[in-house]
Each structure stands twice: as C-alpha cells, then as structure tokens.
Amino acid sequence: MPSFEDYDIKQATERQDKKIASMNNNNNNSNGNENANGHSNGNSHEHGTEHNALPIPGEGDDGPIEVPASRSSISEAAKYMHNLSMSPSMKERRGSRNSFGAALPIPRSKRQSRLSSVHYPDGDESLGRPTRPGMPPIQPSRAILASQVQSVEVEKVKKAKNMAFAFDIDGVLVHGDRLIPEGRRALEILNGDNELGIKIPHIFLTNGSGKPEQARCEQLSKILQNPVSTDQFIQSHTPMSALAEYYNTVLVVGGEGYKCREVAEQYGFKDIVVPNDIVAWDPTIAPYRVFTEEERASSRPRDFTKTNIEAILVFSDSRDYATDMQIIMDVLRSENGRLGTMAKDPVSQRVPIYFSQGDLLCPTEHWTPRMSQGAFRIGLEAMYRALTGIDLERVVYGKPETATYKYADEVLTSWMEQLHGEEKLPENIYMIGDNPASDIIGGNMYGWNTCLVRTGVFQGGENDENNPANFGVFANVLEAVQAALRKELGDDFKMHFDERINPVLHGDGADTAAII
C-alpha cells in the first residue's frame, strides 16, 4: 500500500497531467484547430470555447473601446513567493482578441456611457451637469464683458481652448476632507477668474473609489468651493462601466456598506452580487465573520449554487480581507462562477477578475501609508497560486494604466463640447499629481506635460529620480497651474478678471478697430 506521500504525489501528478492536457485543448480551441489526436474534445472542449469566447458588445462604432493593457496580465505574486515552484506562463495561450487579460474595455465616449444618463432625483440636473459649467450662477454683465474681451483677444482665446488640465485629487487639491488652500485658487482661475474671463478645461483623475460619482462630486464641490461635475470626474472604477456590456451577473467587492452595489447599479450592471449576499445565504463560507442582524436584513441572499457569477469586480478597498478573499477564491476556483462547485479545469472555467486600481499603499491619517488594493491583489494572487499551482490572470484599471488616460481623452473631449461647443481634444494637456509612480509615470507615458507637486506623496529633491515630471516640480498646485498658463498664454497672462475692464481698449489696435 502506498504511503500518504506517494499517494499525494500520484494524485498531484494526475492532476497536473489533466491540467496540461486541458491547456493543450484550449490552445487548439483558440486556434480553431482539432486537438493533437484529431478528435473533438467533448464537453470540456465546448466549455472551454464557450468561456473563452467573451463576447465583444457592439462591434463597430457604438460599443466600448478595448484598450490594450500596458501592464502584464499575469500575476506579480511570483516575485514575492520565492519558496513556491514556478508554473508555465499562461501568457501565450491568451493571444486571442477575446482574452480578457489583453484588453481593458472603456466606454466609447463619455456621452454614451451609462453614467451620463444618471437621473438626479430632486430634478436638479445642475448638481451633476451645470448648464454653465465652472461658473457661478448667472452673472450677465460679467459674461457679456468676458465675451467682449474674448472677441478681441482671438489668438489668446484659441490658445486657452487648446490647453487642459488633469488633476489628481488627494495630495494635490485636498488631504482627505481638508482643502489644500492653493487648490481653491487654482480652480477659480480655471473657472474664469483670469484676464480673458474664459473657462479653461480641466478634469479630475483619481485612483479614489468606493462612492457613486455624483456623491463624490458634491462632496468635492463643497471642499474646493468650486463646482465639480460628474462629467469632468473620473475615479478608478468609472471606466469599468464599460464592463456592464460584457457581463450579466457580477460579484462586486470592496467599499463601505452597499455603496459599491449602488455604483455598479448606476453603471448599468444588471445583476449585482456582493459578499454579504453570499454570507447571508451560507454563513459557513466565511467561518470568522461575525454577521450582524442588520447586515443580514440588508443583504440579498439567494441560492448561489444556481447562479453563474460571470466576473469579479474589485471596485474599492476590502473592508474584510478574510471574508472577501475567501469568497473570491471560491468563485475563482469554481466551475464558471457557480458556488458549490470546483472547476475541473481551473483555467478555462475561471471567471475573469478586475481591480479598479493597483496602488500598493495609500497615504492616510496614520503615520505611515496603509495597504491598498494592490496589496490585497498580491495577497490573492499568492493564495491562488499556492492553491492551484498556476498564475492568476487579472486586469487592473486606474492610473497609470493607458486605458484610464484614453478614457480621460474621451471625457475631456466631451467636456470641451460643454464648455466651448467644440468637441475636440486640446493639444496641450497638463497632469498635476503628487505621486510619481502613478500620476507622473502615466502622464509621461501618455505624452502629457507632467507637474509634480510637493503637497502629497512626493517629498524628494529636485525631481523624482525614477519618474521625473517633464514640466517640473512645484511647491503646490497653484504654482503649477500658473506656470502652465504662462507657458501657453504668455508670461504676462493675468490670473484675475478685471470687472472694470474696457474691452475696446484691451486688445491691440487692429482688433479694437474691428470691434468698433
């Protein structure tokens, strides 16, 4: 009789053989070939094909855009796990256009995204989409005066409409709920308090998450004392609204209470499951979880052995690593996302997993930064590899991922249309951020001008050594904005609108003559 060790090894070898055979089958499937024996593969063949053939919704002009991933889709856990054996990379196998690791879908345009059709319950559309974005309520005399000045200063206006800003939020404009005073002034200048009285397009691009866009914008408007519209705001999970076109039932993880369920609903996801729904259905799934009556009452349990979870979306930081990791692992190892099953082929039957951002650490009120989604993800990758012997394939959104910047272009173009009636992307875009590893590297890679400020993560010397800001390092956001405006509009550009100005005398002689 074999010893336990021998028995284990034999079982493991058989499992490994099956896995390799199954991988080979899948290789052939994606190439549209028969397997090496010239046979069809029966059920597993059909299953594999079915799962890998992720539909691409709305091919043509109206569906989401699939942006090639700039980060490898293969888990990074290996480098943190020196004591575990290596397994062959799955990368080659995922070459087809349907592979979820190779592309990050984003909405084709801001206007078509589901977010833009958010209904404001009290009928106050101006909260989310001001009719005169970036400007205080009606000021007819000033508006008339500004338009007169602008009609004289044609060249400067052209340049002002050909530039834009993308602001990181934390460490640039605010610290948590606390305003960085220069942030307010910088936004006032861009919202029209400048010599042209013109609104200079700017968007907010943050790796923050966990709240619906409108709630976050309302909160920011109050702190910054400047209007912030959802139409100029991108948080880490905003472009993930495109995934609603691909998946019906999704597991949404992270965030406070049920806020991320609310976010997913607004993005148009049809069937949203959160970990609490699963714990309420079967509390034994999370043995260390203390589940309150209130949580039970607010959850939506059902028989999850009859539900196929089609994708896992980590929207925000987990509030309970043990429960969330256990449930994610159960879903990843299940047969096509059905709890209560264990996949025969852990690769072809695995559901895709998406993370809204990849930051390892996040600065908080605590004296040293706290772990963020990146740390949670690496933990999951390590567990997955330890339990299955294979690397976890996953998709990570957020800065510095190219898809996030591409989506920012879409948002900026739409915002330009709202501000100036011209649906075009300004040529000179300035990213202002405090984190060289996300804001600056991402902006540099995307061809933007990058400004690093000293009010947040970066506390170094002249410039960051690894990811230097190409436009420079500034004490704060106001200095960065002023330097960029001077670069584009001239050293003498005034950061204040003079209400007493006489437009007739403001421009040069030729323009003045024309207006008279």
Ligand SMILES: [Mg+2]
């Ligand atoms: Mg920041």
